[in-house]
Amino acid sequence: MRDVPTDAPAPDWSRVQLHVVTGKGGTGKSTVAAALALALASTGKNVLLCEVEGRQGIARMFDVDPLPYEERQIAKGLPAGAGTPTASGAPRGAAGTVYALHIDAESALLDYLAMYYRLGRAGRALDRFGVIEFATTIAPGVRDVLLTGKVFEAAKPGRRGKGARQYDAVVLDAPPTGRITQFLNVSDELAGLAKVGPVKAQADTMMTLFRSERTAVHFVTVLEEMPVQETADGIADLRRTQLPVGGVVVNLTRPDELDGDDLAEVTAGASEASGIAADLAAAGVDGTEEERAALAEHLLSEGRDHAERKALEDAQRRLVAQYDVPTYELPRLAGGVDLGGLYELAAHLRRQGMA
Numbered sequence: 001m002r003d004v005p006t007d008a009p010a011p012d013w014s015r016v017q018l019h020v021v022t023g024k025g026g027t028g029k030s031t032v033a034a035a036l037a038l039a040l041a042s043t044g045k046n047v048l049l050c051e052v053e054g055r056q057g058i059a060r061m062f063d064v065d066p067l068p069y070e071e072r073q074i075a076k077g078l079p080a081g082a083g084t085p086t087a088s089g090a091p092r093g094a095a096g097t098v099y100a101l102h103i104d105a106e107s108a109l110l111d112y113l114a115m116y117y118r119l120g121r122a123g124r125a126l127d128r129f130g131v132i133e134f135a136t137t138i139a140p141g142v143r144d145v146l147l148t149g150k151v152f153e154a155a156k157p158g159r160r161g162k163g164a165r166q167y168d169a170v171v172l173d174a175p176p177t178g179r180i181t182q183f184l185n186v187s188d189e190l191a192g193l194a195k196v197g198p199v200k201a202q203a204d205t206m207m208t209l210f211r212s213e214r215t216a217v218h219f220v221t222v223l224e225e226m227p228v229q230e231t232a233d234g235i236a237d238l239r240r241t242q243l244p245v246g247g248v249v250v251n252l253t254r255p256d257e258l259d260g261d262d263l264a265e266v267t268a269g270a271s272e273a274s275g276i277a278a279d280l281a282a283a284g285v286d287g288t289e290e291e292r293a294a295l296a297e298h299l300l301s302e303g304r305d306h307a308e309r310k311a312l313e314d315a316q317r318r319l320v321a322q323y324d325v326p327t328y329e330l331p332r333l334a335g336g337v338d339l340g341g342l343y344e345l346a347a348h349l350r351r352q353g354m355a
Helices: 029-041 057-062 105-117 120-128 131-138 140-155 177-184 198-210 225-240 260-267 273-282 289-321 339-351
Strands: 018-023 047-051 072-076 097-102 169-173 215-221 245-253 327-331
Touching: 018 029, 018 177, 018 225, 018 245, 029 047, 029 057, 029 072, 029 097, 029 169, 029 215, 029 245, 029 339, 047 057, 047 140, 057 072, 057 097, 057 339, 105 140, 140 169, 140 177, 140 198, 177 215, 177 225, 215 225, 225 245, 225 289, 245 289, 260 289, 273 289, 327 339
Parallel strands: 018 169, 018 215, 047 097, 047 169, 215 245, 245 327
Antiparallel strands: 072 097
């Protein structure tokens, strides 16, 4: 792994503290959230990476033990170019740190009861009686307030409490695109449940952050029709509810296997297997004439499939360009995504100006 180049462009989201990452299932949103956290840490920032879906995905990606309900250091960013200090006081030339937090609604409710009602031991007693499970299941709006409330507490300046840590950025691995507006628009979701009281007040306070320029909701998609359409719908929903749209990360892109001229020739059907077989012979490829002919037919078929897939992907890429938001592309990693792969993807995001 190499250091992030010091000539990386200025970040597009320098004023954003809360990065919410969403996407249709299967697009790799959790991977992108993790890579974004590492990219931000590579600028010298201390970053909190949060998950709320209960799958312990962060622990698996970073190859650490399952995360408890507390903030844990899990990785360091790559060294970046020198600059001004961050909010935590670290020079930008130094690598920042990625911390992680696995948030579940039950633990968040116990926190809430202890914080606002001083029900520490009594709150745990309610848990034993199943009251907490009832409260977080019967009212999904309340559950989302609890989950987003913990993220809000981590992102707000001047945190208080024992061991409270100030973060330069918070990255939230959020629910999928189809639920993201409902998840973040907690004030409206609670309208029919709580007209007044501390839960309603907390929801209203959180909305001041979620609707501000300190928040950006980033979408992850792949170049396929359904994810691209769902991304368009998600962006429209956010704009309708005045929630801040961030960028779009096009994930799992494939390299161009053919140059422009060869691609045009294959697309037009001008390539012939006999010509490819002759090229194979001229290149000294071993085998009989029949074997080279069979290989040529296979290569031509692969080329046609590639050209067809490329045309479909280019059509979807043009639709993504119409969203009028910054877009970034991440490659499909041949060996899959491990910790080294996350650093590689983080470097891609830095080079494109996402962090």
